[in-house]
Amino acid sequence: MSPQAQSRFDPTRVPHLRGSFAPVTEEVDVVDLAVTGEIPPSLRGLYVRNGPNPRFTPIGSYLYPIDGDGMLHGVWLSEGRARYRNRFVRTPGLVAEERAGRALWGGLESFILPGPDAVGPELANDFKDLPDINVVSHAGRLLALAESACPFRMDDGLETVGREDFGGALPVGITAHPKIDPVTGEMVVFCYLLEAPYLTWSVIDPTGAVVRKPTPVEGVDEPMMIHDMALTRRFVVLVLSPVFIDLAAAMSGGSFISWRPERGTRVALIPRDGGRVRWASDEAFWLWHTVNAYDDGPEGDGDVVLEYVQWSRLTVGGDPASFSADPVRCNLVRSRIDPVAGSMVRAELDDCRVELPRVDDRRIGRRHRFVALAAETGDVDLLPGEYNALRWYDTQTDTTRVWSAGDLSVGEPVFAPEPGDRSDERGYWLTFATDRTDGTSWFLIIPAEDPEAGPVARVRIPVRVPLGLHGSWLPS
Numbered sequence: 001m002s003p004q005a006q007s008r009f010d011p012t013r014v015p016h017l018r019g020s021f022a023p024v025t026e027e028v029d030v031v032d033l034a035v036t037g038e039i040p041p042s043l044r045g046l047y048v049r050n051g052p053n054p055r056f057t058p059i060g061s062y063l064y065p066i067d068g069d070g071m072l073h074g075v076w077l078s079e080g081r082a083r084y085r086n087r088f089v090r091t092p093g094l095v096a097e098e099r100a101g102r103a104l105w106g107g108l109e110s111f112i113l114p115g116p117d118a119v120g121p122e123l124a125n126d127f128k129d130l131p132d133i134n135v136v137s138h139a140g141r142l143l144a145l146a147e148s149a150c151p152f153r154m155d156d157g158l159e160t161v162g163r164e165d166f167g168g169a170l171p172v173g174i175t176a177h178p179k180i181d182p183v184t185g186e187m188v189v190f191c192y193l194l195e196a197p198y199l200t201w202s203v204i205d206p207t208g209a210v211v212r213k214p215t216p217v218e219g220v221d222e223p224m225m226i227h228d229m230a231l232t233r234r235f236v237v238l239v240l241s242p243v244f245i246d247l248a249a250a251m252s253g254g255s256f257i258s259w260r261p262e263r264g265t266r267v268a269l270i271p272r273d274g275g276r277v278r279w280a281s282d283e284a285f286w287l288w289h290t291v292n293a294y295d296d297g298p299e300g301d302g303d304v305v306l307e308y309v310q311w312s313r314l315t316v317g318g319d320p321a322s323f324s325a326d327p328v329r330c331n332l333v334r335s336r337i338d339p340v341a342g343s344m345v346r347a348e349l350d351d352c353r354v355e356l357p358r359v360d361d362r363r364i365g366r367r368h369r370f371v372a373l374a375a376e377t378g379d380v381d382l383l384p385g386e387y388n389a390l391r392w393y394d395t396q397t398d399t400t401r402v403w404s405a406g407d408l409s410v411g412e413p414v415f416a417p418e419p420g421d422r423s424d425e426r427g428y429w430l431t432f433a434t435d436r437t438d439g440t441s442w443f444l445i446i447p448a449e450d451p452e453a454g455p456v457a458r459v460r461i462p463v464r465v466p467l468g469l470h471g472s473w474l475p476s
Helices: 003-008 092-100 247-251
Strands: 035-037 045-049 071-078 081-088 134-138 141-145 152-154 160-163 187-192 199-204 210-216 235-240 243-245 257-259 265-271 278-282 286-295 304-311 330-338 343-350 354-358 370-375 389-394 399-404 408-410 414-417 427-435 441-447 457-461 471-475
Touching: 045 414, 134 471, 187 235, 199 235, 235 286, 235 304, 265 330, 278 343, 286 354, 304 354, 330 354, 343 389, 414 471
Parallel strands: none
Antiparallel strands: 035 457, 045 071, 045 471, 071 081, 134 141, 141 152, 152 160, 187 199, 199 210, 235 265, 243 257, 265 278, 286 304, 304 330, 330 343, 354 370, 370 389, 389 399, 408 427, 414 427, 427 441, 441 457
């Protein structure tokens, strides 16, 4: 990017750098947090959440939710008490910027890459690591995950251990949404690339060993953006919306993401035993996040049922003026996919504007009952990615329950099961929330049996927690 173009970028005019999204720079440790209500004594463990949080004022561009340094926010619960800690994911790029005291890399749309004089030969003229989207635990590894790159391993205190390439078996990394099979303990991952092979999938066993190395997905012959996946007993499910990565456009000042609805959306059903990929297709739609998937039929050998939050088009990148005549629409959808015929039938489940869906992680790949989502009530103006309610969809009764958060902006709800209970009806939904009127932040604990009643405990976080993305509950 030219110096003139760089100087035209004004971070003070970027909505996702202000208000409830504004980054924080201080790392803190606080014990004995104040609690309104009572923390259930059965909840013992760590709730940890990741999200974009630029360490320094961005230069060149800033595109939420893809840009930004990763910061983990953790709440430890034990014996009805809570403590809090936040830590940056200290990538080599972030460490170099801390030495310089300013941002050296531009946002992904600006292509500002520092040279060797600024960052040394190992980091020069390359993109910065951005493990800022998700955080998961598998095989004793706590991983901060990027859009499509190597994750970073964190220790039990949220300090950075270093880049994780799984013993060299996954050198280019994985995406931010792997899926852990609760029955086999395997973590199934995928990765999309700028050059062939453009899309691969892999399997990591319960010990952390890569037992299936990157396997190309046949039928993908150009770079595409694919944010999430789903898993069934039989299949890895990948939804290929018509979002293409256009480096030539980006180098000439355009968007590096290209939405091409005329290409339609395809779904790849990849047999977990390594068999031939089954394809289905439909009209164009985009999804950020899947809910879950499972194999239907009396023997689990019928259709694949996939639930997700469907968007009428991609919601980042491109020219906003081109979408003025076509406002974006989103809703909760169930698709029934026939692996033999390659057909796909979609049905709307809930017409409310929702995102960040979660189920009980013990139901991944199997039939689930409840879907929890962040939602908009429609009675206040919110930024994209900001929500002021939580919503629960019951797949057995086709009914919804809602808790309106009032002045709070809430994040992704994560399920913490009641210890010793296998039901997804008993437990608690956990999330961070920030008050739009005064910037105070809270950790909320909401009972699964009666979520409409709201939190049984509101834990006061002594610093503001910016609105972020994805997290995990790690029981002790």
